[in-house]
Amino acid sequence: AEVTRDEVELPPPAIDNRLTVHSLWPEIDRISTEQIQAAFEGVGGQIGWQLFAEEGDMRMYRREMEIDGMVMDPLKAMHKVHGVSAREMCHYFFNPRYRYEWETTLETMNIVEAISTDALVFHQTFKRIWPASQRDALFWSHVRAAPHHTYAVTNHSTTNADYPSNSGACIRLFVTVCLACRTAWPAGEAPxxxxxxxxxxxxxxxxxxxxxxxxxxxxxxxxxxxxxxxxFTNYVVEQCRDKPLVI
Ligand code: 16C
Known part of the structure; x- marks a missing residue:
C-alpha cells in the first residue's frame, strides 16, 4: 500500500518492509551504509581536510576538489547538541513537513515518491546564485537507526522519467548528503x-x-x-523544548 504523508512520523527503529522490496533498495542500503560509516571517521589524521568554520562545538572542514573546472569540494562538519536525541534530530531533517522552516536555500519542494515510512524521493529547486543558472535536484532520502543510539539520514541523487534534468530553467545538480547523529548520556543514569x-x-x-x-x-x-x-540545530532544540524525549 502507498505510504501516506501522515505515516511518516518518528524514524522507525527498524527498516520498513516496503523499502526492502523497492527497486532502489540495493542502492539505498549500500550508499547509506557507506555514508554512515564514513561520517564518524575523523578528519584529524586524514590529509587534505581544511578547517574553514569554527563556532562553539561546531567545526567545518572541506577538501578542495575541482573536476573539469567545476567545484565539488566535499564538506564534513562536526557539532554537538545538548538535550535532543539523534532520533529527534533525524526526524526533523527527514520529515518534509518541517523543511521550509529550517531550510533557507529552498525555493520549492515536492514529494515525487513516498516509498515507505523511512524513504522518500524529493524534487527540490533552490534559490538562484547570481550569476549562475538556478539549480534543482532529485534525490532519495532514507532515515535509519544504527548501533550505539545512532540515527542517520542519507540523501542521494537519483533519476525519474517524470522529472527530466536540464529541461526547464534549472540545471540539475547532484548531491550526496549524510546527517549522522549519536546520543550519549552518563553511565548508570536514565537519559x-x-x-x-x-x-x-x-x-x-x-x-x-x-x-x-x-x-x-x-x-x-x-x-x-x-x-x-x-x-537547523537551534530549530530542533526549540521544537523539542516542551515535548517528551524520544530516544
Ligand atoms: O542538507 C541539507 N538539506 C537537505 C534538505 O533540503 C538536502 C539538500 C541538499 C541540497 C544541497 C544543495 C544546495 C544547493 C543550493 C544552491 C543554492 C543556494 C542558494 C543560497 C543563497 C541564498 O540534503 C542542507 C543543505 C545546506 C546547503 C548549504 C549550501 C551549499 C551550497 C553548495 C554549492 C551549490 C552549488 C550550486 C551551483 C550554483
Whole structure:
C-alpha cells in the first residue's frame, strides 16, 4: 500500500518492509551504509581536510576538489547538541513537513515518491546564485537507526522519467548528503533532556552539474553551510523544548 504523508512520523527503529522490496533498495542500503560509516571517521589524521568554520562545538572542514573546472569540494562538519536525541534530530531533517522552516536555500519542494515510512524521493529547486543558472535536484532520502543510539539520514541523487534534468530553467545538480547523529548520556543514569548529548556528523558533496564560478560558489557555501547547521540545530532544540524525549 502507498505510504501516506501522515505515516511518516518518528524514524522507525527498524527498516520498513516496503523499502526492502523497492527497486532502489540495493542502492539505498549500500550508499547509506557507506555514508554512515564514513561520517564518524575523523578528519584529524586524514590529509587534505581544511578547517574553514569554527563556532562553539561546531567545526567545518572541506577538501578542495575541482573536476573539469567545476567545484565539488566535499564538506564534513562536526557539532554537538545538548538535550535532543539523534532520533529527534533525524526526524526533523527527514520529515518534509518541517523543511521550509529550517531550510533557507529552498525555493520549492515536492514529494515525487513516498516509498515507505523511512524513504522518500524529493524534487527540490533552490534559490538562484547570481550569476549562475538556478539549480534543482532529485534525490532519495532514507532515515535509519544504527548501533550505539545512532540515527542517520542519507540523501542521494537519483533519476525519474517524470522529472527530466536540464529541461526547464534549472540545471540539475547532484548531491550526496549524510546527517549522522549519536546520543550519549552518563553511565548508570536514565537519559533525559538534562543529561543527553548528541554528536552530529554532517557530510555533503554537491556536484553543481554545470558551470558555476568557483569563487562565488566557495563564498556561498562558506556562508551557507555554517548557517544551515546552526539554524537547523537551534530549530530542533526549540521544537523539542516542551515535548517528551524520544530516544
Ligand atoms: O542538507 C541539507 N538539506 C537537505 C534538505 O533540503 C538536502 C539538500 C541538499 C541540497 C544541497 C544543495 C544546495 C544547493 C543550493 C544552491 C543554492 C543556494 C542558494 C543560497 C543563497 C541564498 O540534503 C542542507 C543543505 C545546506 C546547503 C548549504 C549550501 C551549499 C551550497 C553548495 C554549492 C551549490 C552549488 C550550486 C551551483 C550554483
Amino acid at each position: 533525559s533532556r538534562d543529561n543527553i548529548t548528541t554528536s552530529i556528523a554532517y557530510c555533503s558533496t554537491v556536484n553543481p552539474g554545470g558551470w558555476a564560478p568557483a569563487g562565488v560558489l566557495r563564498a556561498v557555501y562558506k556562508r551557507e553551510y555554517p548557517k544551515f547547521l546552526k539554524r
